[in-house]
Amino acid sequence: MPLPRSTLKLLLSLFVLFVSGTGLVLSAAFIYLSPQLPSPESLREVELKTPLRIYTQEGELIGEFGEERRIPINHQQIPPLFVKAILAAEDDGFYTHHGVDIKGLLRAASQLLMTGHIQSGGSTITMQVAKNYFLSHKRTFSRKFREILLAIQIERELNKDEILELYINKIFLGNRAYGIAAAAQVYYGKSISELNLAQLAMIAGLPKAPSAYNPLANPTRAQSRRDWILGRMKNLNYIDDDMYKEATRQAITASYHGSKVAVDSPYIAEMARQEMIELYGNNAYTDGYEVYTTVSGKLQIKAQEAMITGLKAYDNRHGYRGPEAQLEDISEESTSNALSSYRVIANMIPAAVIALEDNLATLRFRDNSEAVLSWSDSMSKLSPYLSVNSVGAKPKSLEEIIAVGDIIRVQKTASGYDITQRPNIEGAMIALSPHNGAIIALVGGFDFRQSNFNRALQAKRQPGSNFKPFVYAAALEHGLTPATIINDAPVVFDSAKLEDTWRPVNSSGNFYGPTRLRKALYSSRNLVSIRILRETGINKTIRYMNRFGFDSDAMPRDLSLALGSYALTPMELVKGYAILANGGYGVEPYLIERIEDDQQNILFSANPATVCRLPDCDIDTDNNNDQASDEAQSLEQILTTDSEAKLPNYAEQVIDARVAYLIDSMLMDVITKGTGRRALSLKRHDLAGKTGTTNGPTDAWFSGYNQDIVTTTWVGFDRYDNMGRREYGGSAALPIWIDFMSEALKGSESKNRQQPDGLVTVRIDPETGELASANQGNAIFETFRSENVPVRESNTGISNPVDLEEDLNLENDLFE
Known part of the structure; x- marks a missing residue:
């Protein structure tokens, strides 16, 4: 029965009033809220929170820092099937509406009237973009009005593909994953382009409720949500029946995948993170910086393996x-x-x-x-x-x-399992390029997650005999030669400055009488080292140590310095050895090669002081001095300079090239004749180095190099516990060094060091250090600085002896 005409008029009037009222409300809301709305145009320049990523020099990921895991992608990188899945799940009218779905809003309004609560928001993808980028997530009417108005404005300013790109990069998908590319990595360990239809539908189901439909926490509900989306895709003719059936049959394959780290090196990652925080503050975690380090991925992995193997070998020697x-x-x-x-x-x-x-x-x-x-x-x-x-x-x-x-x-x-145990002992290793100080590999301990204390940078330990080459270098600088005869005999120090009488001995407990400097170094004779320091003078030696970058103010001003009583870090020590390895040039260790922003623009490129020898380099002394002064600048200051305007940065010659050559040749004898003979297993003739062991022993060291890489290794207990009477630098630290260097030297040929001008090689008497006679059968060759070539003074006895006294008194003039 048709309604009466009066009733129809009444209903029509009510409808007109409703529409008019709604229009007035919306108009009033627009007038009130419009001035408060941000400009949608700003979305074109929005900066998504992207984590800090650290890479090796080859571009392999070392570490990632930041609360939001995000891998921004552009619209062309979104799989077409994912677009269909997300539209089926969230907004199938996305490409036809103008930012607002009226039906969806009416459905949400009816739910509000029936229940008294906002249940579904009727939000389109555009409205979600407005909310995620500009608004809070509070469920209030004012926020909803802003969301609607912003969505309409966004649709006017941006095209659909731009809006969809903003959406898929911003949405939270659980487990710290923001955006679909990060979610693909977190849940499947793959790029978004590698996922199949079932996996894409699984990710498309997450925006509605990342916790409720999480395949890791709630696999059953996640599968139901996935299958519902697949059903919607079929009903919307996005996929055919066969694709639907195949996808719904697939089991849940999601599992948690952390950052896809190629080179798990947390000590390196932490060092880079700290530098970035100093430069950029907390923005380092969100602005998408990519840091490329100087570290070789292959050698970093080998360094960590060598350290673990070496420390476990020590531990096994001492029982279960x-x-x-x-x-x-x-x-x-x-x-x-x-x-x-x-x-x-x-x-x-x-x-x-x-x-x-x-x-x-x-x-x-x-x-x-x-x-x-x-x-x-x-x-x-x-x-x-x-x-x-x-x-x-x-x-x-x-x-x-x-x-x-x-x-x-x-x-x-x-065949199964073996019993093992976690070593209590610790270690550190650093490998540098002696050409410019680039850190090639670094290990700060047995396991970062067990102890994040970076012993390579933070542990100040006595180096023992590993410090002797620098004492010998000072002696050569001040007139001694590799052939100078020093008496290896007992000494006694008795002074009011000491609590007790000091009677230093050699590690063997024996004394060998008159000994050439060269032999004393490769045999690591303690008593000779003490006499050398006394002959050179403590003040002169300490001043000379500044050239290697050591802190002279922290050095003990007594003869124990000759035995390595000055505590320093492995990093400080390897820096000193780099100067011996490169012919006497000062280089500074550095880690960051370059910094890029999230658009791959280079923000910083390192310009380290680099060894360049004449005549290969046309060095302008004035310009190089200016450049050298730049080394004192902070990284933050360097970032503000124009990288294209940087001048070549030449390393400064800090010690006489002839002294560096002589010490290098003496340290090569450590490998061929002395305490480092185990390194002969590498079958190289260009290696040099020195062992070191402190009293106890509590510290074991080996520092060694060729012209292209210098590496220092330390082993010891954090609490200075005794390592055992049969543990030395040659037994605890050197095997780790050899293991690492076997990989570092692979594929390279031995190189002969070029002899600098001003050196003379002559035949000498090995017993006296004098020039040998023409027909002397036991004569050997030795190299000298031209001003220090010895003469033959007698036919018998010891020439150029130094300090043959058996007792030394600390009150004597030791300082000059």
Whole structure:
């Protein structure tokens, strides 16, 4: 029955009033809110929060910092199937509406009237862009009006592809992933272009509720959401029936993937992070900076492997210390809770022993999986630790090593598992380019996640004999020669300055009488070093140390300096060795090669002081001095200079090239004849270096180099514990150095160092250091600075001896 005419008129009047009222409300809202709205045009220049990324020199990712993981992509990089999936999930009318979906808003309004609460917002993708970029997420009417008005304005200013690009780069998709490219990496460990239809639909289902539909936390609900989106895609004719069926049959394959780090090197990453924070503050975490370091990815990985292998080898020599903990309750819940606080370190997996019988043990891991551990020959080497100098008898069964309830560490092998343990000892390694100071590789400890204390930069330790080459260099500078005879004999220091009488000895406990400087260095004779320092003078020697960049104010002003009592970091030490390696030029270690912004614009490019020898370099002394003064600038100041206007930056010659050559030749003898003979295994004739061991011993060192790479290695306990009486630089540190250098030197040929002008090579008597007679059978060749060539003064006795006294008094004139 048709409605009466009067009723129709009434309904029409009410409708007109409703539309008019709605229009008035919207007009009033527009007039009120419009001046407060931001300009949509600013979206074209919006800067998304993008994390700081650190790379090797080859472009391999080392580390990533920032709360928001984001990989911005452009519209052309969005897979077409993802566009269809996100439209099916969020806004299938995106390409037809003008920013606002009236039907969606009416649906949201009806839900509000029926329930009294805002349930769905009826938001289009454009409205979500307005909200995400300009507004808060509070559910209020005023915010909704702003969202609508902004969406309309955005549609006027930007095209649909630009809007969609803004949307897919901004949306939060759970697990710190912002944008679809980051989500593809987080959930599947792939780029967005590598995902299949089912995976794309899974990501498209996340914007609605990243927690509720997260495939890691709620796989069942995530799959339901995915399948619903696939169904919508089929109904909208975005995909056909076969594609739908195939995609819905696929299992959930999502799993958490951290940053796709190619070279896991947290000590390097942390160093770069700190430099970036100093430069850019907290913006470093959000502005998308990309930092390219000087580090070689291949050599960094090798350095870390060599350090782990070397420290474990030391640890194995000193016996098995037993379990890390003991559990009374070995139930699944108890072991799982206990193991949750242990992490895998250097492939050493924590496990609880839950059963043990007949040389078979059952292990339970933190994920409650289990495995059988059986006796193997390698376990017979797990002699129990008794003291730093002794171990117990070799075990003959598992029962002698472990017990039920033990938390131990095991390592996967081809045949099963072996028992291992986390070393207590620590180490550090730094490899530099002696040409410009570029850090090629750096390891600050056994494991950063176990201890983030960077021993390469922060641990000041006594270098022992590793410091002697610098004392010898000072002696050569002040007139001594490699052939100078020094008496290796006992000395006694008795002074009111000392609490007790000091009687230094050689590491062997023996004394060898008159000894040439060269032999004293490669044999590491302590008493000769003391006499050399006394002959040169402490003040002269300390002043000379400034040339190597050492802190002369911190040096002990006594003869113990000759034995390496000056504490310094591995970084400071390797910098000094770089000067010996490059022929006497001062270089500064540096890590950051260049910094780029998120558009790959270069913001900073390093210009380190670089070794360049005449006549290869046309060095303008005035310009180079100006450039050298720039080295004192901070990185922040350098960033403000025009990189294209930078002059060549030549390294300054800080020690006589002839002295550097002579010390280098003496340190080569350390490898061929002295305490570094293990390095002969590298089968090179261009290597030089020096071991170092301190009293205790508490520190073991080896620093060595050729013309292209210089590396310092240190091993010791953080708490200065005794390392054991048979541990030296040659046994604890040198093997790590050799392991690393075997890779660093691979593919390169040995190089002969070019002899600088002003040196003379003559035959000498090895017993006296004098010129040899024409027919002397035991004569050897030695090289001298031209002003220091020896003469033959006698036919017998010792020539040019220095200090043959047996007792020395500290009150004597030692300082000049």
